[in-house]
Amino acid sequence: MTKVTIFGSGNMGTAIASVLTAGGASVEHIGSEGGTITGDIVVLAVPYPALEAIVASHGDQLAGKIVVDITNPLDFSTFDSLVVADGTSAAAGLAAALPSSHVLKAFNTNFAATLGTTKIGELETTVLIAGDDETAKQNLASLVTAGGVEAIDAGSLKRAHELEAVGFLQLTLAASEKISWTGGFGVVR
Amino acid sequence: MTKVTIFGSGNMGTAIASVLTAGGASVEHIGSEGGTITGDIVVLAVPYPALEAIVASHGDQLAGKIVVDITNPLDFSTFDSLVVADGTSAAAGLAAALPSSHVLKAFNTNFAATLGTTKIGELETTVLIAGDDETAKQNLASLVTAGGVEAIDAGSLKRAHELEAVGFLQLTLAASEKISWTGGFGVVR
Numbered sequence: 001m002t003k004v005t006i007f008g009s010g011n012m013g014t015a016i017a018s019v020l021t022a023g024g025a026s027v028e029h030i031g032s033e034g035g036t037i038t039g040d041i042v043v044l045a046v047p048y049p050a051l052e053a054i055v056a057s058h059g060d061q062l063a064g065k066i067v068v069d070i071t072n073p074l075d076f077s078t079f080d081s082l083v084v085a086d087g088t089s090a091a092a093g094l095a096a097a098l099p100s101s102h103v104l105k106a107f108n109t110n111f112a113a114t115l116g117t118t119k120i121g122e123l124e125t126t127v128l129i130a131g132d133d134e135t136a137k138q139n140l141a142s143l144v145t146a147g148g149v150e151a152i153d154a155g156s157l158k159r160a161h162e163l164e165a166v167g168f169l170q171l172t173l174a175a176s177e178k179i180s181w182t183g184g185f186g187v188v189r
Numbered sequence: 190m191t192k193v194t195i196f197g198s199g200n201m202g203t204a205i206a207s208v209l210t211a212g213g214a215s216v217e218h219i220g221s222e223g224g225t226i227t228g229d230i231v232v233l234a235v236p237y238p239a240l241e242a243i244v245a246s247h248g249d250q251l252a253g254k255i256v257v258d259i260t261n262p263l264d265f266s267t268f269d270s271l272v273v274a275d276g277t278s279a280a281a282g283l284a285a286a287l288p289s290s291h292v293l294k295a296f297n298t299n300f301a302a303t304l305g306t307t308k309i310g311e312l313e314t315t316v317l318i319a320g321d322d323e324t325a326k327q328n329l330a331s332l333v334t335a336g337g338v339e340a341i342d343a344g345s346l347k348r349a350h351e352l353e354a355v356g357f358l359q360l361t362l363a364a365s366e367k368i369s370w371t372g373g374f375g376v377v378r
Contacts, residue, residue, distance in 0.1 A: 080347065086276025121377035122311055152367050154358065158269065165354030166374075169343065178341050183377035185355075188310035189368050 001026050002143060005039030007054060012070060013045035015115035016107055023147030034058065041066045041140060043107075048073040048083070048090050055097045063100035066136040069160070070107040072167040079172055082164065091130070091160035104131035104140060105160035108167040111174070113182040118148045126150040126187035128166075130159040152187060190215050191332060194228030196243060201259060202234035204304035205296055212336030223247065230255045230329060232296075237262040237272070237279050244286045252289035255325045258349070259296040261356040268361055271353065280319070280349035293320035293329060294349035297356040300363070302371045307337045315339040315376035317355075319348040341376060 002025045006013045009029045017027045020043075028038060034057050042062060044054060048071040055062075073083050073090040084090055095103035106129040107115070114120040115127075127144050129151055131137045141151035154163060166185060173179045191214045195202045198218045206216045209232075217227060221239075223246050231251060233243060237260040244251075262272050262279040273279055284292040295318040296304070303309040304316075316333050318340055320326050330340035343352060355374060362368045 080345075088275075123375070123377065152362065154367075155361055155365070156269075159358065159361070162354040162358040165351040166358065169348065169351040169355065172344055172348070173341065176344070178343075179376065179378050185374045186312070186377050187368065188312065188372035188375050 002041060002139070003039040004028070004041045004043065004143070005030060005037045006043045006045050008045035010045065011112035012107065013043070015112040016043055016045055016070070019115050019118070019147035019149050020143050021147070023143040023145070025143055037061045037065070039065070041068065041143070043068040043070065045070055047071065051090070051094055055094070059098060062098055065101055066104060066139060067094070067098060067101040068104045068106050068140065069094050072108050072164060072171060074168055074171060079175055082168060084164075087161065089160035089164050091157055091164070095157055102131065102133040102136040103157065104129055104136055105157065105163050106130070106140060108163055109170060109185060111170070111181050111184050114184065115149065120182075120184060120186040123186040123188065124150045126152055128152055128154040128163055128187070130154045130157055130163055132157045150187070191230060191328070192217070192228040193230045193232065193332075194219060194226045195232045195234050197234035199234065200301035201296065202232070204301040205232055205234055205259070208304050208307070208336035208338050209332050210336070212332040212334070214332055226250045226254070228254070230257065230332070232257040232259065234259055236260065240279070240283055244283070248287060251287055254290055255293060255328060256283070256287060256290040257293045257295050257329065258283050261297050261353060261360060263357055263360060268364055271357060273353075276350065278349035278353050280346055280353070284346055291320065291322040291325040292346065293318055293325055294346065294352050295319070295329060298352055298359060298374060300359070300370050300373050303373065304338065309371075309373060309375040312375040312377065313339045315341055317341050317343040317352055317376070319343045319346055319352055321346045339376070
């Protein structure tokens with residue numbers, strides 16, 4: 001049984017836990033008090049600004065593990081830009097801070113509701129996964145698909161820039177009520 | 190009757206013409222030989238590198254008109270980056286070159302087949318439109334929806350950066366056969 005540790009138990013942490021548990025994983029949550037990481041896959045289901053503290057407090061424990069960044073690093077004061085440098089990504093920054101981990105970008109293009117129901121409209125929900133370690137991507141994709149959600153390998157970790165652009169755009173559309181929080185971008189194969 | 194001039198009659202130019210004609214517009218095409226622009230809305234359905242020549246040859250005629258940029262400025266030699274500067278967009282560059290035009294970004298997140306059929310899987314095809322002129326966006330959206338395709342105002346022209354990221358990602362997914370050229374990102378409201 002794959003052990004998964006999820007930092008955070010908000011909407012996204014809970015929704016991701018439901019998918020991965022349905023996929024056969026044993027899931028534990030770690031809150032802001034911290035704790036010992038037992039999972040081989042670690043999902044950082046926290047807001048972007050919280051990543052830095054997790055790296056500082058748990059970076060050593062994350063070595064050798066698959067670390068999943070789900071963040072959308074928006075400037076929430078303006079909803080008009082990201083707080084990471086142009087052309088880069090939160091995931092790239094995390095990978096630089098955790099050189100001994102296998103960092104993946106995933107789940108940032110999914111609203112929590114579409115993970116919970118495994119549907120976006122009439123479509124199956126699809127998790128887009130970017131990363132430089134093929135085995136790590138396959139491990140996460142296998143758990144996700146076993147949990148009833150589609151998964152697509154979106155390419156190298158460099159593609160996290162585009163995934164974060166998709167997540168950003170989707171958040172602006174929902175915040176401006178052009179789409180609902182149960183909708184967004186679905187993937188048609 | 191709205192007059193539309195479309196530069197280019199490839200897959201995209203033809204598909205866009207079919208939607209706008211169905212929406213009640215009178216459409217004329219201009220090829221690489223150039224010609225007189227009669228449309229109030231001008232769609233540049235050409236590859237990104239062709240924009241510069243159109244600006245040079247027809248920039249004066251484009252003053253006061255709604256100019257629609259549909260390009261995805263990929264580096265097609267690598268399929269791994271865009272050729273525009275980080276944080277900017279082809280559309281922003283076009284707007285800077287055509288300061289007297291109302292530049293919109295649209296259609297770049299739609300594969301031609303999904304415009305031709307007005308469907309992406311079981312979903313209605315959605316055209317995402319970004320631009321700084323509200324009336325221009327509304328005019329194009331009205332034609333598109335009258336032509337049987339959904340339209341969503343994706344925000345200011347600054348959002349062209351995100352639309353181009355979506356288009357780029359979608360092209361990489363199709364080129365690597367993760368999705369088909371009749372699929373891609375659909376929008377669920």
